[in-house]
Structures are given as C-alpha cells and as structure tokens.
Amino acid sequence: MAVIKYSRQREAIKEYLSQTKEHPTADTIYMNIRESYPNISLGTVYRNLNLLVEMGEVLRINGMDGSDRYDGHTQQHYHFLCNKCHKILDLEMESIDHINDTANKDFPGKVEGHVTYFYGKCNECK
Amino acid sequence: MAVIKYSRQREAIKEYLSQTKEHPTADTIYMNIRESYPNISLGTVYRNLNLLVEMGEVLRINGMDGSDRYDGHTQQHYHFLCNKCHKILDLEMESIDHINDTANKDFPGKVEGHVTYFYGKCNECK
DNA sequence: TTTGATGCAAATGTTTTGCATGCAA
DNA sequence: TTGCATGCAAAACATTTGCATCAAA
Numbered sequence: 001m002a003v004i005k006y007s008r009q010r011e012a013i014k015e016y017l018s019q020t021k022e023h024p025t026a027d028t029i030y031m032n033i034r035e036s037y038p039n040i041s042l043g044t045v046y047r048n049l050n051l052l053v054e055m056g057e058v059l060r061i062n063g064m065d066g067s068d069r070y071d072g073h074t075q076q077h078y079h080f081l082c083n084k085c086h087k088i089l090d091l092e093m094e095s096i097d098h099i100n101d102t103a104n105k106d107f108p109g110k111v112e113g114h115v116t117y118f119y120g121k122c123n124e125c126k
Numbered sequence: 127m128a129v130i131k132y133s134r135q136r137e138a139i140k141e142y143l144s145q146t147k148e149h150p151t152a153d154t155i156y157m158n159i160r161e162s163y164p165n166i167s168l169g170t171v172y173r174n175l176n177l178l179v180e181m182g183e184v185l186r187i188n189g190m191d192g193s194d195r196y197d198g199h200t201q202q203h204y205h206f207l208c209n210k211c212h213k214i215l216d217l218e219m220e221s222i223d224h225i226n227d228t229a230n231k232d233f234p235g236k237v238e239g240h241v242t243y244f245y246g247k248c249n250e251c252k
Numbered sequence: 253t254t255t256g257a258t259g260c261a262a263a264t265g266t267t268t269t270g271c272a273t274g275c276a277a
Numbered sequence: 278t279t280g281c282a283t284g285c286a287a288a289a290c291a292t293t294t295g296c297a298t299c300a301a302a
C-alpha cells in the first residue's frame with residue numbers, strides 16, 4: 001500500500017488552500033502555485049488535489065459550474081452560491097445534521113451524511 | 127425571442143425520462159432514444175436536455191460522479207447516493223425546506239433554495 | 253416561406269494518464 | 278537504493294458549437 005512521501009508541491013497547495021477564502025478551481029490553484037514553483041505542472045496539481053481530498057484535508061465542491069472547486073477549510077460548514085455573480089460564500093449557520101435523521105426515517109438503507117449547498121442572491125446582487 | 131417548436135426527438139427524451147426510475151446520463155439517454163430514432167445525435171440530446179432543464183421539465187443532478195444525470199420527475203424529492211454500488215435512489219421523506227430559513231439567519235444576502243443529496247449505504251450494500 | 257431543430261463532425265474545457273526522470277526515505 | 282512524486286505531453290471524457298439541411302408553423 002502506497003506510502004505517501006513528502007513533496008513541497010503538495011505542501012504549497014495545502015498552504016495556499018488553507019490561507020485563501022476563495023474556493024478556487026484546479027486551474028486557479030495552478031496559476032497561484034506557479035508563482036513560487038514555476039515548473040509545477042497542472043497534472044501534479046490534480047494528482048495532489050485528489051490525494052488531499054481522499055485524505056480529508058481538502059473539500060471538493062462540485063456541481064456549481066463547469067469545473068470543480070476546492071476548499072482547504074474542512075471544519076463543517078455550508079456554501080452559498082450566488083445565482084447572479086456566481087460567487088461562492090461560506091455560510092455561518094447552525095448545524096442541520098438532523099436532516100440525516102429525517103432522511104433515514106422509512107429508508108431501508110443507511111444514510112450516513114449529506115451534501116448541501118444553498119443558492120440565491122448575495123449581498124451585492126440582491 | 128426564440129419560439130420553441132415541436133420535435134419528436136424532444137418528446138422522446140421527455141417520454142423516456144418520465145417513464146424511467148433510473149437517473150440516466152446524457153449518454154445513456156442517447157443510447158435508449160437511439161432504439162426508436164437511430165439517427166438522433168448526441169448533440170441533439172444535449173441540446174434538448176438543456177432546454178428541458180431550463181423549462182423546468184427535467185432536473186439535472188450533478189456532482190455525484192463524472193457526468194451529469196437527469197431526472198424527469200420534477201416534484202420535490204431528494205436523492206440518495208450509495209457509496210458502495212453508486213446507485214442513485216429517490217428518498218421519500220418529509221420536507222426539509224426549513225433549512226433555508228436556518229441558512230438565511232444572519233446572512234446578508236437572500237437564500238432562495240438549496241440542493242441536497244444524501245449518501246451512505248443502500249439496502250443491498252449495508 | 254421562415255426560422256427553429258437536427259445530424260454530423262470538429263472544437264472546447266476539464267481531468268487523467270504514460271513515461272522517463274527527480275527526489276524523499 | 279527503492280519507489281513515490283514530478284513534469285511534460287498525449288489521451289480520455291463530457292459537453293458545446295458551426296454549418297448545411299430538414300421540418301414545424
């Protein structure tokens with residue numbers, strides 16, 4: 001089973017994601033990391049993002065738009081997508097984990113979690 | 127502004143989607159419609175799916191997997207994704223629309239809706 | 253007759269992969 | 278020294294689009 005070795009590229013990606021409030025695409029991440037590591041390749045960015053998502057250190061947000069977006073802040077929180085300017089914002093809200101129980105009622109399998117995002121108009125667009 | 131003309135291809139897609147319980151991909155839909163319309167093209171399927179989604183007659187489900195899936199049953203319902211066999215099931219559950227209000231609290235913009243899907247293990251995989 | 257819809261193929265955009273080389277352990 | 282990670286380029290996918298032709302109104 002593959003041992004995971006240190007790589008400065010992966011560190012740079014993690015560092016960049018933990019420090020930004022945006023929810024960048026792989027390409028945006030690539031552009032940014034390139035400022036410190038001009039030789040990094042897009043393939044490496046994708047490979048590391050997949051690794052980090054798998055390890056639970058980064059969240060992948062998809063279905064918003066053509067390409068996936070990534071979020072380095074893994075504490076439980078929800079996202080808001082503006083229908084007008086397509087910005088993604090973090091929502092500070094109380095837990096809605098009880099909807100798992102609602103879903104589990106009368107369901108023969110086992111609901112373990114949910115993925116939710118909210119949409120509407122952001123502060124500037126409303 | 128574009129008038130929408132009747133097309134038997136679009137009818138066939140709508141009919142197929144309203145009759146299946148699966149949540150097929152564009153390609154699966156294409157394969158099926160091809161049995162009655164051998165000359166239909168994948169481009170036409172995509173064009174019509176986009177149209178139907180825009181008209182609200184079909185739901186697009188994304189973020190589950192590489193490619194988007196479509197659902198002809200537009201009454202409000204939630205989806206469940208099995209982590210093991212990757213099946214998508216419909217959930218019969220009470221409304222959780224109140225989570226919009228939860229999200230709206232302390233949010234400067236305006237939350238208009240949400241997208242939610244549940245995951246876990248289905249009846250056969252648990 | 254007019255104009256939207258289609259089929260076909262080429263183009264686009266995103267993500268993955270094969271392979272030789274580099275680097276961590 | 279071993280084998281995972283990288284850079285590069287090509288490949289793989291999913292989806293969109295240009296254009297000549299077809300068909301609905």
